[in-house]
Amino acid sequence: xxxxxxxxxxxxxxxxxxxxxxxxxxxxxxxxxACPVCFQTNGEESRWAFYATxxxxxxxxxxxxxxxxxxxxxxxxxxxxxxxx
Amino acid sequence: xxxxxxxxxxxxxxxxxxxxxxSVLGVTVFVLTEMMFFGGLISAYLIVKAGNIMWPPPDQPRxxxxxxAFNTLFLVGSGIMVYLSNKxxxxxxxxxxxxxxxxxxxxxxxxxGIQGFEWMRMLGHGLTMTSSTYGSFFYMIIGCHALHVxxxxxxxxxxxFKFSKPDFKHSSYWGIQVFWYFVVGVWPIIYILVYLS
Numbered sequence: 001x002x003x004x005x006x007x008x009x010x011x012x013x014x015x016x017x018x019x020x021x022x023x024x025x026x027x028x029x030x031x032x033x034a035c036p037v038c039f040q041t042n043g044e045e046s047r048w049a050f051y052a053t054x055x056x057x058x059x060x061x062x063x064x065x066x067x068x069x070x071x072x073x074x075x076x077x078x079x080x081x082x083x084x085x
Numbered sequence: 086x087x088x089x090x091x092x093x094x095x096x097x098x099x100x101x102x103x104x105x106x107x108s109v110l111g112v113t114v115f116v117l118t119e120m121m122f123f124g125g126l127i128s129a130y131l132i133v134k135a136g137n138i139m140w141p142p143p144d145q146p147r148x149x150x151x152x153x154a155f156n157t158l159f160l161v162g163s164g165i166m167v168y169l170s171n172k173x174x175x176x177x178x179x180x181x182x183x184x185x186x187x188x189x190x191x192x193x194x195x196x197x198g199i200q201g202f203e204w205m206r207m208l209g210h211g212l213t214m215t216s217s218t219y220g221s222f223f224y225m226i227i228g229c230h231a232l233h234v235x236x237x238x239x240x241x242x243x244x245x246f247k248f249s250k251p252d253f254k255h256s257s258y259w260g261i262q263v264f265w266y267f268v269v270g271v272w273p274i275i276y277i278l279v280y281l282s
Contacts, residue, residue: 045135045136046132046135046136048135049131049132049134049135049136050132050135052131053127053128053131053132056124056128057121057124057125057128060120060121060124061117061121064117064120065117068113068117072104072105075104075105076104079096079100079103079104083100
Protein backbone atom coordinates (compact mmCIF):
# COMPACT_ATOMS: atom_id res chain seq x y z
CA UNK A 1 0.00 0.00 0.00
CA UNK A 2 1.23 3.49 -0.82
CA UNK A 3 1.80 5.99 1.94
CA UNK A 4 -0.52 8.93 2.42
CA UNK A 5 0.29 12.03 0.40
CA UNK A 6 2.36 14.53 2.35
CA UNK A 7 0.23 17.38 3.49
CA UNK A 8 0.97 20.65 1.74
CA UNK A 9 2.19 19.07 -1.54
CA UNK A 10 1.71 21.89 -4.01
CA UNK A 11 -0.06 20.77 -7.15
CA UNK A 12 -0.27 24.43 -8.18
CA UNK A 13 3.52 24.67 -8.06
CA UNK A 14 3.86 21.66 -10.33
CA UNK A 15 1.41 23.18 -12.79
CA UNK A 16 3.32 26.47 -12.80
CA UNK A 17 6.65 24.74 -13.41
CA UNK A 18 5.13 22.72 -16.27
CA UNK A 19 3.54 25.81 -17.86
CA UNK A 20 6.74 27.86 -17.60
CA UNK A 21 8.77 24.96 -19.06
CA UNK A 22 6.40 24.65 -22.02
CA UNK A 23 6.46 28.43 -22.57
CA UNK A 24 10.29 28.46 -22.49
CA UNK A 25 10.40 25.55 -24.90
CA UNK A 26 8.07 27.30 -27.33
CA UNK A 27 9.95 30.60 -27.14
CA UNK A 28 13.34 28.98 -27.60
CA UNK A 29 12.21 26.94 -30.59
CA UNK A 30 13.73 27.77 -33.95
CA UNK A 31 12.68 26.72 -37.40
CA UNK A 32 14.10 23.47 -38.72
CA UNK A 33 13.95 22.57 -42.37
CA ALA A 34 14.77 18.91 -42.43
CA CYS A 35 13.18 18.16 -45.78
CA PRO A 36 15.83 18.36 -48.54
CA VAL A 37 13.22 18.33 -51.32
CA CYS A 38 10.58 20.84 -50.26
CA PHE A 39 12.80 23.92 -50.04
CA GLN A 40 15.49 23.17 -52.59
CA THR A 41 15.08 25.61 -55.46
CA ASN A 42 12.25 28.06 -55.13
CA GLY A 43 12.75 28.98 -51.44
CA GLU A 44 10.02 31.39 -50.36
CA GLU A 45 7.26 30.08 -52.63
CA SER A 46 8.00 26.50 -51.58
CA ARG A 47 7.90 27.47 -47.95
CA TRP A 48 4.48 29.11 -48.33
CA ALA A 49 3.15 26.16 -50.31
CA PHE A 50 4.35 23.89 -47.54
CA TYR A 51 2.75 25.99 -44.79
CA ALA A 52 -0.50 26.46 -46.69
CA THR A 53 -0.92 22.77 -47.48
CA UNK A 54 -0.02 21.81 -43.91
CA UNK A 55 -2.71 24.17 -42.62
CA UNK A 56 -5.13 22.87 -45.24
CA UNK A 57 -4.54 19.23 -44.35
CA UNK A 58 -4.86 20.05 -40.65
CA UNK A 59 -8.11 21.95 -41.00
CA UNK A 60 -9.73 19.67 -43.61
CA UNK A 61 -10.44 16.62 -41.38
CA UNK A 62 -11.53 18.79 -38.47
CA UNK A 63 -13.93 20.79 -40.63
CA UNK A 64 -15.28 17.63 -42.28
CA UNK A 65 -15.96 15.87 -38.99
CA UNK A 66 -17.30 19.10 -37.48
CA UNK A 67 -19.55 19.67 -40.48
CA UNK A 68 -20.87 16.10 -40.29
CA UNK A 69 -21.63 16.46 -36.58
CA UNK A 70 -23.44 19.80 -37.09
CA UNK A 71 -25.43 18.34 -39.99
CA UNK A 72 -26.44 15.25 -37.99
CA UNK A 73 -27.39 17.39 -34.99
CA UNK A 74 -29.60 19.62 -37.15
CA UNK A 75 -31.30 16.59 -38.67
CA UNK A 76 -31.78 15.05 -35.24
CA UNK A 77 -33.38 18.23 -33.86
CA UNK A 78 -35.72 18.39 -36.85
CA UNK A 79 -36.64 14.73 -36.37
CA UNK A 80 -37.21 15.32 -32.66
CA UNK A 81 -39.59 18.18 -33.51
CA UNK A 82 -41.48 15.85 -35.83
CA UNK A 83 -41.76 13.23 -33.08
CA UNK A 84 -42.99 15.80 -30.55
CA UNK A 85 -45.66 17.22 -32.89
CA UNK B 86 -40.48 8.21 -22.87
CA UNK B 87 -41.61 11.70 -23.97
CA UNK B 88 -40.23 12.61 -27.38
CA UNK B 89 -39.00 16.00 -26.11
CA UNK B 90 -36.37 14.31 -23.91
CA UNK B 91 -35.26 11.73 -26.45
CA UNK B 92 -31.52 11.39 -27.25
CA UNK B 93 -29.99 10.12 -30.53
CA UNK B 94 -29.15 6.72 -29.01
CA UNK B 95 -32.76 6.17 -27.94
CA UNK B 96 -34.23 6.53 -31.43
CA UNK B 97 -36.10 3.55 -32.79
CA UNK B 98 -34.47 1.77 -35.78
CA UNK B 99 -37.03 3.33 -38.13
CA UNK B 100 -36.39 6.82 -36.81
CA UNK B 101 -32.65 6.23 -36.98
CA UNK B 102 -33.03 5.43 -40.68
CA UNK B 103 -34.93 8.71 -41.05
CA UNK B 104 -32.04 10.52 -39.37
CA UNK B 105 -29.54 9.13 -41.86
CA UNK B 106 -29.85 5.91 -43.90
CA UNK B 107 -26.99 3.44 -43.41
CA SER B 108 -26.00 3.62 -47.10
CA VAL B 109 -25.68 7.40 -46.94
CA LEU B 110 -23.72 7.26 -43.68
CA GLY B 111 -21.36 4.60 -45.04
CA VAL B 112 -20.73 6.45 -48.30
CA THR B 113 -20.31 9.76 -46.44
CA VAL B 114 -17.56 8.29 -44.24
CA PHE B 115 -15.93 6.87 -47.37
CA VAL B 116 -16.17 10.26 -49.10
CA LEU B 117 -14.51 11.94 -46.11
CA THR B 118 -11.53 9.60 -46.44
CA GLU B 119 -11.46 10.22 -50.19
CA MET B 120 -11.36 13.95 -49.56
CA MET B 121 -8.27 13.43 -47.43
CA PHE B 122 -6.77 11.30 -50.19
CA PHE B 123 -7.30 13.97 -52.83
CA GLY B 124 -6.25 16.65 -50.34
CA GLY B 125 -2.95 14.81 -49.91
CA LEU B 126 -2.41 14.41 -53.64
CA ILE B 127 -3.21 18.05 -54.36
CA SER B 128 -0.98 19.23 -51.51
CA ALA B 129 1.96 17.17 -52.81
CA TYR B 130 1.35 18.58 -56.29
CA LEU B 131 1.27 22.19 -55.02
CA ILE B 132 4.51 21.75 -53.05
CA VAL B 133 6.36 20.21 -56.00
CA LYS B 134 4.95 22.87 -58.33
CA ALA B 135 6.07 25.67 -55.99
CA GLY B 136 9.54 24.10 -55.81
CA ASN B 137 10.04 24.47 -59.56
CA ILE B 138 10.92 27.79 -61.15
CA MET B 139 9.32 26.82 -64.47
CA TRP B 140 5.95 25.08 -64.25
CA PRO B 141 4.90 23.29 -66.40
CA PRO B 142 8.45 22.24 -67.35
CA PRO B 143 9.43 23.85 -70.68
CA ASP B 144 10.04 20.52 -72.45
CA GLN B 145 6.62 19.10 -71.56
CA PRO B 146 3.40 19.53 -73.59
CA ARG B 147 0.67 21.88 -72.33
CA UNK B 148 -2.63 20.48 -71.10
CA UNK B 149 -5.78 20.96 -73.23
CA UNK B 150 -7.54 23.66 -71.17
CA UNK B 151 -10.43 24.43 -73.53
CA UNK B 152 -11.42 20.85 -74.25
CA UNK B 153 -11.31 20.01 -70.54
CA ALA B 154 -13.40 23.10 -69.71
CA PHE B 155 -15.98 21.81 -72.20
CA ASN B 156 -15.72 18.37 -70.61
CA THR B 157 -16.25 19.89 -67.16
CA LEU B 158 -19.65 21.09 -68.33
CA PHE B 159 -20.71 17.48 -68.88
CA LEU B 160 -19.68 16.47 -65.38
CA VAL B 161 -21.33 19.48 -63.75
CA GLY B 162 -24.41 18.83 -65.90
CA SER B 163 -24.50 15.25 -64.63
CA GLY B 164 -24.41 16.56 -61.04
CA ILE B 165 -27.44 18.76 -61.77
CA MET B 166 -29.23 15.82 -63.38
CA VAL B 167 -28.63 13.65 -60.29
CA TYR B 168 -30.23 16.36 -58.20
CA LEU B 169 -33.24 16.54 -60.55
CA SER B 170 -33.49 12.75 -60.62
CA ASN B 171 -33.66 12.67 -56.84
CA LYS B 172 -36.36 15.35 -56.87
CA UNK B 173 -38.40 13.28 -59.32
CA UNK B 174 -37.94 10.21 -57.14
CA UNK B 175 -39.13 12.13 -54.08
CA UNK B 176 -42.25 13.18 -56.04
CA UNK B 177 -42.88 9.52 -56.82
CA UNK B 178 -42.21 9.97 -60.53
CA UNK B 179 -39.97 6.95 -60.99
CA UNK B 180 -40.09 7.04 -64.79
CA UNK B 181 -38.77 10.62 -64.96
CA UNK B 182 -36.17 9.84 -62.31
CA UNK B 183 -34.92 6.85 -64.30
CA UNK B 184 -34.69 8.93 -67.49
CA UNK B 185 -32.71 11.61 -65.67
CA UNK B 186 -30.42 8.94 -64.23
CA UNK B 187 -29.89 7.71 -67.79
CA UNK B 188 -28.75 11.22 -68.77
CA UNK B 189 -26.37 11.24 -65.77
CA UNK B 190 -24.81 7.99 -66.95
CA UNK B 191 -24.57 9.29 -70.52
CA UNK B 192 -22.85 12.51 -69.38
CA UNK B 193 -20.49 10.46 -67.20
CA UNK B 194 -19.55 8.22 -70.12
CA UNK B 195 -18.99 11.26 -72.37
CA UNK B 196 -16.76 12.80 -69.67
CA UNK B 197 -14.64 9.67 -69.36
CA GLY B 198 -14.56 9.26 -73.14
CA ILE B 199 -13.28 12.80 -73.72
CA GLN B 200 -10.69 12.29 -70.99
CA GLY B 201 -9.54 9.07 -72.62
CA PHE B 202 -9.18 10.93 -75.92
CA GLU B 203 -7.21 13.67 -74.14
CA TRP B 204 -4.89 11.12 -72.55
CA MET B 205 -4.19 9.50 -75.90
CA ARG B 206 -3.20 12.87 -77.31
CA MET B 207 -1.04 13.74 -74.29
CA LEU B 208 0.74 10.38 -74.49
CA GLY B 209 1.28 11.01 -78.21
CA HIS B 210 2.89 14.36 -77.39
CA GLY B 211 5.29 12.68 -74.96
CA LEU B 212 3.66 13.37 -71.60
CA THR B 213 3.91 10.06 -69.76
CA MET B 214 4.02 8.88 -66.15
CA THR B 215 7.81 8.74 -66.33
CA SER B 216 8.55 11.76 -68.54
CA SER B 217 8.60 14.19 -65.58
CA THR B 218 7.08 14.87 -62.16
CA TYR B 219 4.57 17.00 -64.06
CA GLY B 220 3.45 13.94 -66.04
CA SER B 221 3.45 11.73 -62.93
CA PHE B 222 1.22 14.12 -61.02
CA PHE B 223 -1.06 14.71 -63.99
CA TYR B 224 -1.74 11.01 -64.55
CA MET B 225 -1.88 10.26 -60.83
CA ILE B 226 -4.41 12.95 -59.89
CA ILE B 227 -6.53 12.89 -63.04
CA GLY B 228 -6.28 9.10 -63.23
CA CYS B 229 -7.47 8.66 -59.65
CA HIS B 230 -10.41 10.93 -60.37
CA ALA B 231 -11.21 9.01 -63.55
CA LEU B 232 -11.12 5.74 -61.57
CA HIS B 233 -13.66 7.20 -59.16
CA VAL B 234 -15.88 8.24 -62.07
CA UNK B 235 -15.59 4.70 -63.50
CA UNK B 236 -16.51 3.11 -60.17
CA UNK B 237 -19.43 5.46 -59.63
CA UNK B 238 -20.67 4.92 -63.18
CA UNK B 239 -20.66 1.15 -62.66
CA UNK B 240 -22.82 1.54 -59.55
CA UNK B 241 -25.11 4.07 -61.27
CA UNK B 242 -25.64 1.64 -64.16
CA UNK B 243 -26.48 -1.06 -61.59
CA UNK B 244 -29.01 1.26 -59.93
CA UNK B 245 -30.45 2.15 -63.36
CA PHE B 246 -31.26 -1.50 -64.05
CA LYS B 247 -32.70 -1.99 -60.57
CA PHE B 248 -35.00 1.00 -60.92
CA SER B 249 -38.04 -0.86 -62.22
CA LYS B 250 -37.69 -3.83 -59.87
CA PRO B 251 -40.16 -4.06 -56.97
CA ASP B 252 -37.41 -4.50 -54.37
CA PHE B 253 -35.70 -1.27 -55.41
CA LYS B 254 -34.79 0.81 -52.35
CA HIS B 255 -34.47 4.57 -52.63
CA SER B 256 -31.71 4.52 -50.02
CA SER B 257 -29.45 2.48 -52.30
CA TYR B 258 -29.69 5.33 -54.83
CA TRP B 259 -29.00 8.01 -52.19
CA GLY B 260 -25.66 6.45 -51.28
CA ILE B 261 -24.30 6.61 -54.82
CA GLN B 262 -25.72 10.13 -55.19
CA VAL B 263 -23.50 11.28 -52.32
CA PHE B 264 -20.52 9.72 -54.05
CA TRP B 265 -21.41 11.26 -57.42
CA TYR B 266 -21.72 14.71 -55.83
CA PHE B 267 -18.21 14.21 -54.46
CA VAL B 268 -16.86 13.16 -57.86
CA VAL B 269 -18.50 16.19 -59.49
CA GLY B 270 -17.55 18.60 -56.69
CA VAL B 271 -13.86 17.71 -56.54
CA TRP B 272 -13.36 18.01 -60.30
CA PRO B 273 -13.49 21.86 -60.63
CA ILE B 274 -10.88 22.10 -57.85
CA ILE B 275 -8.63 19.65 -59.69
CA TYR B 276 -9.24 21.45 -62.98
CA ILE B 277 -8.31 24.85 -61.56
CA LEU B 278 -5.22 23.59 -59.72
CA VAL B 279 -3.85 21.20 -62.34
CA TYR B 280 -4.97 22.70 -65.65
CA LEU B 281 -5.24 26.43 -64.98
CA SER B 282 -2.53 27.24 -62.44
